[in-house]
Amino acid sequence: MQKLNKCIYIVYMDCLQMVFKLFPNWKREAEVKKLGYKVHGDPFSTNTRRVLAVLHEKRLSYEPITVKLQTGEHKTEPFLSLNPFGQVPVFEDGSVKLYESRAITQYIAYVHSSRGTQLLNLRSHETMATLTMWMEIEAHQFDPPASKLTWEQVIKPIYGLETDQTIVKENEAILEKVLNIYEKRLEESRFLACNSFTLVDLHHLPNIQYLLGTPTKKLFEKRSKVRKWVDEITSREAWKMACDQEKSWFNKPRN
Amino acid sequence: MAGIKVFGHPASTATRRVLIALHEKNLDFEFVHIELKDGEHKKEPFIFRNPFGKVPAFEDGDFKLFESRAITQYIAHFYSDKGNQLVSLGSKDIAGIAMGIEIESHEFDPVGSKLVWEQVLKPLYGMTTDKTVVEEEEAKLAKVLDVYEHRLGESKYLASDKFTLVDLHTIPVIQYLLGTPTKKLFDERPHVSAWVADITSRPSAQKVL
Numbered sequence: 001m002q003k004l005n006k007c008i009y010i011v012y013m014d015c016l017q018m019v020f021k022l023f024p025n026w027k028r029e030a031e032v033k034k035l036g037y038k039v040h041g042d043p044f045s046t047n048t049r050r051v052l053a054v055l056h057e058k059r060l061s062y063e064p065i066t067v068k069l070q071t072g073e074h075k076t077e078p079f080l081s082l083n084p085f086g087q088v089p090v091f092e093d094g095s096v097k098l099y100e101s102r103a104i105t106q107y108i109a110y111v112h113s114s115r116g117t118q119l120l121n122l123r124s125h126e127t128m129a130t131l132t133m134w135m136e137i138e139a140h141q142f143d144p145p146a147s148k149l150t151w152e153q154v155i156k157p158i159y160g161l162e163t164d165q166t167i168v169k170e171n172e173a174i175l176e177k178v179l180n181i182y183e184k185r186l187e188e189s190r191f192l193a194c195n196s197f198t199l200v201d202l203h204h205l206p207n208i209q210y211l212l213g214t215p216t217k218k219l220f221e222k223r224s225k226v227r228k229w230v231d232e233i234t235s236r237e238a239w240k241m242a243c244d245q246e247k248s249w250f251n252k253p254r255n
Numbered sequence: 256m257a258g259i260k261v262f263g264h265p266a267s268t269a270t271r272r273v274l275i276a277l278h279e280k281n282l283d284f285e286f287v288h289i290e291l292k293d294g295e296h297k298k299e300p301f302i303f304r305n306p307f308g309k310v311p312a313f314e315d316g317d318f319k320l321f322e323s324r325a326i327t328q329y330i331a332h333f334y335s336d337k338g339n340q341l342v343s344l345g346s347k348d349i350a351g352i353a354m355g356i357e358i359e360s361h362e363f364d365p366v367g368s369k370l371v372w373e374q375v376l377k378p379l380y381g382m383t384t385d386k387t388v389v390e391e392e393e394a395k396l397a398k399v400l401d402v403y404e405h406r407l408g409e410s411k412y413l414a415s416d417k418f419t420l421v422d423l424h425t426i427p428v429i430q431y432l433l434g435t436p437t438k439k440l441f442d443e444r445p446h447v448s449a450w451v452a453d454i455t456s457r458p459s460a461q462k463v464l
Contacts, residue, residue, distance in 0.1 A: 084402045085358075085362055085398075096347060098354050100357035100358060102357055106353045125333040128332070129318075129320055129333075132324075132328050132329070133322045135325075139360065141307055178307075181306045
């Protein structure tokens with residue numbers, strides 16, 4: 001009787017695999033249901049994309065739920081009970097609700113450290129500490145000027161607001177100093193934290209991608225190691241998918 | 256475990272963050288004073304330790320690090336068997352601690368540090384406190400403390416029922432703000448107030464004052 005049940009199970013699994021091959025959406029939905037991951041955010045938001053990048057590097061399924069930033073949905077209930085600071089993204093893993101994109105990326109990278117791209121450097125306490133240090137550098141030294149430049153040159157125009165060129169100039173000067181340090185670092189190391197791509201490089205992608213479409217692009221291009229690093233990280237498949245709305249944000253809007 | 260060195264300034268909040276972690280772990284270390292008012296942090300040899308020119312920098316034998324929150328996390332993990340436990344490693348705890356560290360880093364610290372600058376440091380440098388900035392930043396801090404108040408109603412400390420790095424990282428800024436009118440924002444929230452009294456009375460916190 002056990003042998004028969006086993007046979008039936010094998011046939012069932014084969015049929016299921018066949019169905020999933022013909023209907024990849026069904027496979028995705030089944031995985032989504034199994035993992036139960038949800039991402040509340042906006043496919044164009046830098047912070048949301050930071051999380052999508054990790055999910056794609058790890059080939060994890062998730063349910064994307066749109067939060068309408070233009071109408072201020074993130075600043076009112078019920079969103080505020082997900083993130084009282086009123087910011088996207090929010091990540092749900094069953095009963096665990098997480099916000100702050102860099103906490104979400106770290107959580108996913110740890111929980112799924114044996115799957116997909118290795119995004120951490122877990123060889124020793126020292127290698128992990130160096131990675132943590134570079135994550136802090138991205139968050140405290142790179143992101144402030146970079147996100148201001150993205151805001152002024154990319155997001156304000158979308159809302160019909162005028163770019164403040166003084167702010168652009170000030171922040172480009174700050175960013176230049178940071179990129180000088182990156183240029184030196186990338187002479188010694190292929191990527192920022194170590195010789196393989198990690199969360200550190202990934203965390204930079206959303207702002208870099210937007211800035212490549214602005215005059216700020218020249219800051220990256222005139223430094224040869226930085227330019228090579230930018231080319232390499234922005235051409236990753238997972239990153240391209242994270243930026244492709246059809247591939248990464250494939251749901252119906254929330255009711 | 257010989258050879259821990261901290262290069263910083265005893266009054267700097269970021270330096271204190273690292274010192275408190277070392278005291279929690281009862282670790283011996285050498286403190287190398289970097290004179291900020293002489294711009295020592297922007298010149299050689301310090302700038303070789305941290306090209307961004309900020310204190311503290313850290314050394315453990317041959318291993319070198321900077322960024323206070325990277326240093327505290329290294330101390331917490333590398334010396335996990337010494338002194339007090341500062342992190343917990345279950346996957347749910349990793350989530351809570353990672354998120355708590357980000358919240359302190361991106362929501363609490365920028366606002367808290369501006370208030371410390373205006374009310375504590377500017378007077379020391381003979382500059383005038385800008386009351387408009389203080390008002391604006393206090394309004395932002397109130398919102399952050401409302402979130403902390405809610406959280407501390409559910410949990411004894413910010414990330415769990417035990418003291419962790421998430422709480423530790425807030426101590427240096429809180430210590431300064433308790434000596435300013437901003438203290439009232441902590442006092443008027445009962446859970447926050449009790450938590451502040453608790454964490455600032457830890458021996459490690461007292462040692463950096």
